[in-house]
Amino acid sequence: MGADRAIRIDAARLEAAPLDPISTARALGGVVRDEAPDLVLTGVQSADSVQGSTGVALAELLGLPRVAVVKQLDWSGGTTATVHRELEGGLVDVVEVDTPAVLTIQTGINAPRYANLRAIKQAEQVEIAVVSGEAGEPSYRVRRMFTPPRGAGAEMLNGGAASVAGRIVEIVRERLG
Amino acid sequence: MSDVGSTESPRGSVLVVAEQLRGRVRDVTYELISAAQSLGGPVSVAVIGTDPAALDVNRAGVDEVVQVRVAQAEFESDVYQAALERLIAEREPRVVLLGFTVNGMGYGPAVATKLGLGFASDVFAVADDGGSIVATRAFYGSKVHGEVEFPAGKPVLLLLRPTAWPPAEGAGSPAVTELELEEVTSRARHLSFEEAPKGDVDIADAEFLLSIGRGVGEQENIELFEELAASLGATLAVSRPLVDAGWMPSSRQVGQSGKTVKPKVYLAFGISGAVQHLAGMKASETIIAVNTDPEAAIFDVAHYGAVADLFDVAEELAKLV
Numbered sequence: 001m002g003a004d005r006a007i008r009i010d011a012a013r014l015e016a017a018p019l020d021p022i023s024t025a026r027a028l029g030g031v032v033r034d035e036a037p038d039l040v041l042t043g044v045q046s047a048d049s050v051q052g053s054t055g056v057a058l059a060e061l062l063g064l065p066r067v068a069v070v071k072q073l074d075w076s077g078g079t080t081a082t083v084h085r086e087l088e089g090g091l092v093d094v095v096e097v098d099t100p101a102v103l104t105i106q107t108g109i110n111a112p113r114y115a116n117l118r119a120i121k122q123a124e125q126v127e128i129a130v131v132s133g134e135a136g137e138p139s140y141r142v143r144r145m146f147t148p149p150r151g152a153g154a155e156m157l158n159g160g161a162a163s164v165a166g167r168i169v170e171i172v173r174e175r176l177g
Numbered sequence: 178m179s180d181v182g183s184t185e186s187p188r189g190s191v192l193v194v195a196e197q198l199r200g201r202v203r204d205v206t207y208e209l210i211s212a213a214q215s216l217g218g219p220v221s222v223a224v225i226g227t228d229p230a231a232l233d234v235n236r237a238g239v240d241e242v243v244q245v246r247v248a249q250a251e252f253e254s255d256v257y258q259a260a261l262e263r264l265i266a267e268r269e270p271r272v273v274l275l276g277f278t279v280n281g282m283g284y285g286p287a288v289a290t291k292l293g294l295g296f297a298s299d300v301f302a303v304a305d306d307g308g309s310i311v312a313t314r315a316f317y318g319s320k321v322h323g324e325v326e327f328p329a330g331k332p333v334l335l336l337l338r339p340t341a342w343p344p345a346e347g348a349g350s351p352a353v354t355e356l357e358l359e360e361v362t363s364r365a366r367h368l369s370f371e372e373a374p375k376g377d378v379d380i381a382d383a384e385f386l387l388s389i390g391r392g393v394g395e396q397e398n399i400e401l402f403e404e405l406a407a408s409l410g411a412t413l414a415v416s417r418p419l420v421d422a423g424w425m426p427s428s429r430q431v432g433q434s435g436k437t438v439k440p441k442v443y444l445a446f447g448i449s450g451a452v453q454h455l456a457g458m459k460a461s462e463t464i465i466a467v468n469t470d471p472e473a474a475i476f477d478v479a480h481y482g483a484v485a486d487l488f489d490v491a492e493e494l495a496k497l498v
Contacts, residue, residue, distance in 0.1 A: 018316070021298070022290050030446065044282075048317050050452060052277065053286035053336070056254075060287035064366030066254060068283040083367070087198070087279050088339075088433050090373030093251070097365040104282075106434075108421030120311045139289060139296040142312065148322045151476030154466070157483040164483040165444040165493030168465055171481060172409070175442050175463045176385060 001113050008030055018049060020139045025057035027133030033062060036087040039081070040102040043169070044069050051102075059102035066102040067095050071109050075099070190219040190241075192270035194261060195234050196280055197224065199370070202232050205276040205337075207344035212337055213237040213274055216305050221268065222351075225260050226250065230353075237347030245356045246270070251367040253463065257284045258291075259361045265292060270332055272303075272310055277336040289334045296325025298336035299452065312336075313423075318462065319452065319474045339433070340456045376428020383412035384441045388431055388458070390416035392447015394485050402446065405491050408498045414438070416481045432457035437448050446487040450475030 011019065011027040019027065030041055032038050040057035040062075052068070059066030068167050072090075075081035078099070085093040097103075115123065157164045191213040196203040202224070213220040221241040222234045247259045261284070265273065273288075275281040277299045289296035295310070302313035309326055310333045316323050327333045346361035380386060387406040393399060399419070406413040415425045417432055431438050433453040443461035448454060448472055450466075458464070459478040466479035467487050476482045483490065 003465050007429075021286060022296055025290065050315065052282040053296070053298050054288075056284065056286040057290040060290040066283070066287070069279045072377060084371070085279060085283075086434055088203075089437070090427055090435055091198075092371040092373070094368040094371060095365050096368055101365070102395075107417070111423070137328065139294070140312070142314070142316075143324045143326045145316065145321050145323040147320070148477070150314075150472055150480065151482050154476050154479040154482040157481055160227070161485055161489035162493045164467070164485050164490050165497055167481070168467075168483075168490070168494060169497050171463065171465060172385065172442050172444070174400050 001115055006128045007035075008128050008130045010130060011133040011135040018156055020177070021049075021051040021053035022057045022139045023135040023137075024054045025061055027135045028054075028058055028060040031131055032058065032131060037099075038100050039075065040064070040100070042102065042104050044104045044106050055102050055104035061101070062101055064102050065098050066104070067097050068104045069106050070103045071106040073103065073105075073109070178415075182369055187452045188199075189271045190221050190268060191216050191272045191274065192264060192268065193222045193274045193487055194257070194264075195221065195222055195224040195232065196252075196276055196278060197226055197232050199231075200228075200231065202234055203276075203278075204247045204344060205278055205339045206234060207236060207346075208339065208342040209274045209337055210236050210239060210345035211342040212303060213272075215342075216272060216303065216310075218271070221270065222310070223260070223264055223356075225257060225275045231373060234370035235348050235351060238345060239349050239351045241352045241354060243354045243356055245276050247358050248360060249290075249363060249367065250282070252280045252366050253363045253367055254284045255299070255363045256361045257356075258287050260290050260356075261285075262292065262356055263356070263358065264373060273332055273334040276335070277338050281336045285334060285336050292332075294331050295333035296335070297325050297327075299338050301336070301338040301341040303335060315452070319450075320472060324404070338452065338456070338460065374426070374428055376426055378412055378428075378437075380412055380414045380429060380431065381436045381438050383414075383438070384459075385411040385444070386431070386438060386440045386442070386461075387411040387444045387446065388414040388416065388448060389419065389446045390448030390454075391418045392417070392449075394420070394447075398488075399424055400492060401488075405495055408495065409444075411444065416451070418455050445479070445497075446491065448475050449473045451478065 045052040069084045071086040072084035184339040193209045219240040223243040225245040275285045300312040439460045445466040464479045465481040466475040471484045
């Protein structure tokens with residue numbers, strides 16, 4: 001998708017359980033410090049754990065300014081960038097940030113540049129560097145996991161699409177009066 | 178630091194940091210206060226701004242309000258971090274509560290990292306279990322919930338999920354403390370706000386929303402649901418992925434970064450129920466959800482659910498209206 005290099009970071013504790021976001025940031029920190037980039041872009045949150053915290057924790061470890069939940073970025077390589085922070089309700093906070101900086105990027109900021117077959121084949125030839133990352137002590141431990149009761153409060157409509165549609169129409173008419 | 182009230186600064190308290198925007202306290206603040214009260218012990222609320230005294234955070238059960246005066250009127254990450262670090266150093270709270278919001282995410286993890294605090298985010302339940310804080314959050318795309326505990330001997334900083342606690346009500350008679358913060362060099366500076374674009378309709382005004390999500394699959398399929406909405410007398414709304422894809426304008430988006438809606442009927446087709454989506458629609462009077470995945474989180478908030486193919490149900494609905 002346009003990356004020139006890739007680095008895989010192996011953290012010992014990863015084998016046991018997913019890391020908490022501060023541990024993840026520590027594992028990333030050494031490599032990012034060595035790379036010394038002008039901008040560090042992370043996602044806002046992972047789809048599985050939804051912590052929304054790794055990028056900002058990473059910025060703290062690197063001593064860098066940071067802006068979370070960015071949906072527009074204007075930067076021409078100078079010492080500041082102008083970014084749009086997407087607040088609740090869609091309000092935009094326009095922020096000027098000193099660079100180097102860490103930005104956590106919100107979905108929808110760009111159309112992904114999907115690779116064509118030739119680029120995929122080329123990418124397969126590229127060697128991915130592997131380094132180890134030090135995650136340090138966790139900021140939480142999972143004590144117990146459980147499956148939440150799913151749909152406990154919902155009355156399930158059964159009997160095929162026609163029957164479901166019929167019930168939906170009834171419910172809607174009843175509720176709208 | 179000057180004490181306006183005469184109480185000593187409470188130790189082992191629960192500290193809430195208020196959220197404010199353009200001179201108004203945001204609702205999540207009152208939800209954080211409710212959560213703080215449920216943990217027991219003194220509750221302190223810090224309010225940060227150019228005129229913190231003008232911001233109302235006095236609710237029943239609040240023992241202390243700390244007014245932190247800063248030069249920046251709006252949220253800036255470095256300013257909030259400096260203020261919170263000072264508050265933690267001075268009052269040694271056992272728990273610090275921030276919102277799992279764009280602002281909270283913007284500085285909370287940095288403070289926890291720097292001070293080596295216990296930390297978890299998107300927490301929707303919290304308890305004091307014999308002196309240890311236990312927080313509950315979701316893992317693996319909300320398929321699993323987990324209780325997490327924290328290293329001993331350190332404060333715990335939690336980002337709490339908005340709308341998970343009821344807002345605190347009433348008014349108390351808290352001690353008021355003022356805290357003057359030395360000037361903070363802010364490396365990410367607020368310039369201006371830009372309003373979300375107004376759409377052709379306000380989905381927050383609709384009594385009946387037909388809301389579609391990723392399950393519609395292709396952009397070409399949206400027209401089908403526009404027609405279905407029209408014949409049902411519903412207003413069409415969408416979840417975030419359809420806006421991100423550029424298929425629908427953001428004015429139609431339900432959820433934390435879109436609109437919060439409370440229609441009489443919310444009919445959800447192909448919406449799995451991401452946390453941010455649920456926060457924007459779970460207060461709807463009647464929620465009907467159609468999804469092929471029986472494990473979809475939307476069924477947790479639905480009053481009526483159907484595990485079915487949305488196109489089949491849409492086709493049958495079209496025949497009936």
